[in-house]
Amino acid sequence: MSEENPPSVVLRQKQAYQFDIEFASVAPHVLSDEPPPLGQGAGPSPAHLLLAAVGNCMSSSLYFALTKFKNDPQGITTTALAHIGRNEAGRLRVLRIELDIRIGAPAASMNHLDRIIGQFEEFCTVGQSVRAGIPIEVSVYDGEGKKLQ
Template sequence: MSEQGRFTIHLEQQDDYQITVNFDWKKAADLLMDEPPPLGETSGPNASRLLAAAAANCLSASLLYCLAKDEPPAHALKAEATCIVVRNEQRRLRIGGMEVRLIVSDELAGSPRFNRCKDLFEDFCVVSASIREGIPIKVEVVDGQGALLHSAH
């Protein structure tokens, strides 16, 4: 697989389960993540909520780009993302499914490009298409000096 477009973000644990995410874009604000009780205090979204937001955002941007290219009208699209949390055979929580609803303005729905775009935009969404296909994840645990303590593929 090509590493074209590779990027790295940095996360750092603060207190308890609060983790600050530092993005690789200078203008992007840091993001505080947290877990719901009993672990955390819901001081920020957890990973499941960010995954749902990422899929809905990507689908929204893809549809907007297809319909309006460089000048999408303001406030013309809303989205709702529902994450369905289930337990697997080992009773571990997993995301069993996701439902994304895009709510478009009359202006977008009336676009001459709408019929063409409704059949194309999902294929151009990096996040939802990757989730559907399954994303291989390599995990490493290293100590403060960089020595490998664990590796899984």
């Protein structure tokens, strides 16, 4: 990402809570929608899109850190969960995000894993930006199910 060419999207309302999201020419359009009873659930909700952005960024940061040290993660699977509740004013908010990141390779096969696990989150632009307002808990597991963080 470059400050000279910052990412942007255009959202156009289709009907009620449905918006067509255009990612310039870099990706296909996505239709977002709120779940019932507000919307029809015809696409991912804004909360789903937030989770996808945070999960993707954290997963990409981990992948970059692993491969920087010539490790083959043998695939990464990330599950992102939003805890939604009411704030002090009674408004619905994303109160917390949990990420469960699973790499396919066993920990014993990877170099510099302690260093990687200790710092990969710091390089996630989206995750760290969101974390400034929403707590994010990250757990990382290896291919044998061993918890690394």
